[in-house]
Amino acid sequence: MIFNTTTWSKYVFIALEGAAESVPAGKLELFEEGIKPAGSTFVYGNKYLQRANAAAVDPVSMPLDEAKQSKEMVFQPPAGLALFGAIRDAAPDSWGRRVIENMLRAAPDGLPETEYLAHAGPHRTGALDFRDSPTAPAEPGKLPDAKELSYLLDAAAMIQDGKPVPKKLQLLFSVGATFGGARPKAVLLDNGRQWVAKFPVARDGFNVPVVERATLELARKCGMRVPVTKPVHLPDGRDVMLIERFDRVPLPGGAFGKRHVVSALTMLKMHESDTASANYTDLADLLGERGATGFVAADKVELFKRMVFNILVTNDDDHLRNHAFVWDGANKGWRLSDLYDVVPKPQVGSERFLVLGVGPAMGRLATLDNALSAAGRFGLLKHAAVEIIQQLSAVVREWRTYFEEFGVPKAECDKITSAFRKPQAIGLREVEKAVQKA
Ligand SMILES: Nc1ncnc2c1ncn2[C@@H]1O[C@H](COP(=O)(O)OP(=O)(O)O)[C@@H](O)[C@H]1O
Ligand SMILES: [Mg+2]
Structure with a gap:
């Protein structure tokens, strides 16, 4: 099959050092043939390069010192890759894709990568997001609350069963459910903090949320660096693990x-x-x-x-x-x-x-x-x-x-x-x- 190459042009925004507001870092072009990524380029903005606290968007394929040496330097992904790693990290790899496909009524992995990038939302992993202009505001998106967990689990079950999630539930759920990893999960607010909530799966051979939490706490006993975790036992018996977001x-x-x-x-x-x-x-x-x-x-x-x-x-x-x-x-x-x-x-x-x-x-x-x-x-x-x-x-x-x-x-x-x-x-x-x- 012959596809026309399409180009997705976006401004990459980044939040620096724990700031709530993001700043434009540069311009990304992502080329696709059908749904397959075919290549990318990135150019840092001059204003961004002048910031004392600028961070490299991708430390291995967009180094700042190189960008500062030659004006408007055009970066490309490492040999053999169509996407920059840091850009790939800003889209979900598995679970969040199922959520986005459910919203857009698409087949598993049936969307172009740019659709996953575009729909991963303001609560995605890390500090990047993508906008149409250097002055565009951040996308809104109110995270659900831990009190709404049982609705979130219901929505996740529909997604796993391949059933469309009703609009109202989708509005609540999709805001924070576009994370990666294979297991169903959602980001939520509890006690003024952001958490990744990891859900049970019907075919689990044991109570994974309870065991995962205990294992992380065991790691803490061993002296390792572990985010705060919290077990949640829902009235209907389902268990969820909350782990505080380190990002x-x-x-x-x-x-x-x-x-x-x-x-x-x-x-x-x-x-x-x-x-x-x-x-x-x-x-x-x-x-x-x-x-x-x-x-x-x-x-x-x-x-x-x-x-x-x-x-x-x-x-x-x-x-x-x-x-x-x-x-x-x-x-x-x-x-x-x-x-x-x-x-x-x-x-x-x-x-x-x-x-x-x-x-x-x-x-x-x-x-x-x-x-x-x-x-x-x-x-x-x-x-x-x-x-x-x-x-x-x-x-x-x-x-x-x-x-x-x-x-x-x-x-x-x-x-x-x-x-x-x-x-x-x-x-x-x-x-x-x-x-x-x-
Ligand atoms: N506490 C956390 N803070 C920030 N990001 C997290 C946290 N836990 C997981 N993530 C991100 O979410 C992704 C999926 O979570 P993970 O626990 O690996 O789920 P799964 O068991 O489905 O693989 C991780 O690869 C990581 O990018
Ligand atoms: Mg994982």
């Missing part, structure tokens, strides 16, 4: 500032299909190159802990959209985002793999000795890495006690127990031997 900052008067976020996929200049060729150490190196001043060492250690924790709880959904970086203007660099989307995966068989490569010794194999073999790349001496592994193992070993404390029923713990392997099955002994030898 929104509550401001006086009920307004919210935005923080600029890019996925690890974007930072590594990768396409979705390449995710299995990436390693945790690549992310550690990225922190070394682009990390915020004063936080590089701490963020590398945090990343090492996340890798070890994923091994301990069998979270093998650790792909490059489940790691993100947040721009820190004051410290002129990128911070590893707070932790999100960590769920134990019960399974038979003891040999397990993560999505991202763990260590030089054994690739993606999910063992603690493999993690230890990578310690140096995270800036850790062997004995410090062993200490971390031991500390996390000791906490996770008590997961049932903690999960009970976090309100997970025993029957739910029984369903996920195979996610937690015995220490000897994951190389804890080898790790301890390594430190005795040293």
Whole structure:
């Protein structure tokens, strides 16, 4: 089939350093052949480049220093990609697409990428949005309240069933429901804060919202950086997990500032299909190159802990959209985002793999000795890495006690127990031997 190329021209707006108001950063042109993106260009505005606090819209493919060196520099996405990573991150990859398709009565993945970008709305992930002119105002959009959760869950169920959501419910629901990830979810307001609400799914093998929340709280017990979470048990028995948005900052008067976020996929200049060729150490190196001043060492250690924790709880959904970086203007660099989307995966068989490569010794194999073999790349001496592994193992070993404390029923713990392997099955002994030898 031969398609005509169409061009989507928009001004990219960005909110800087937690500000509520966005400013125009530059002009994007996105070319499409039918519904397929064929290429993009971006040019920064001169006024934007003169701002002392300007942030790169996309740090890897639109660097500010290059833009400042030659006037009206035209940027293009990394080799092999039709979209800039940071622009791709501003549209949903899965769930939010289903919501937009339901609104526009379109087939799954049946719309051009620009339609998803255009409809992701003012509450989308991160600090970007797209407007027709440099003076166009922000799109309005009142977020729903936690009190409306049961309506939101009803709308989400209709979307999963492929049924059109009635107009009135759509108005309430669609404002905050255009997030990415596969699970149904919506952004809402509660207690003056913005939260991602993650919903249950009929085919879930266990109570995912309750277990995900407990797992994130377990990560907090291990000393990791986790947003505030809240369990919500609806009167009809359905459970929802609320996790506070790390890319929104509550401001006086009920307004919210935005923080600029890019996925690890974007930072590594990768396409979705390449995710299995990436390693945790690549992310550690990225922190070394682009990390915020004063936080590089701490963020590398945090990343090492996340890798070890994923091994301990069998979270093998650790792909490059489940790691993100947040721009820190004051410290002129990128911070590893707070932790999100960590769920134990019960399974038979003891040999397990993560999505991202763990260590030089054994690739993606999910063992603690493999993690230890990578310690140096995270800036850790062997004995410090062993200490971390031991500390996390000791906490996770008590997961049932903690999960009970976090309100997970025993029957739910029984369903996920195979996610937690015995220490000897994951190389804890080898790790301890390594430190005795040293
Ligand atoms: N607490 C949060 N703050 C900001 N953005 C978040 C938060 N949690 C998730 N996200 C964003 O939403 C996307 C989907 O959420 P995620 O928890 O990964 O859902 P799923 O389980 O469906 O993959 C993430 O990739 C991330 O971009
Ligand atoms: Mg996810």
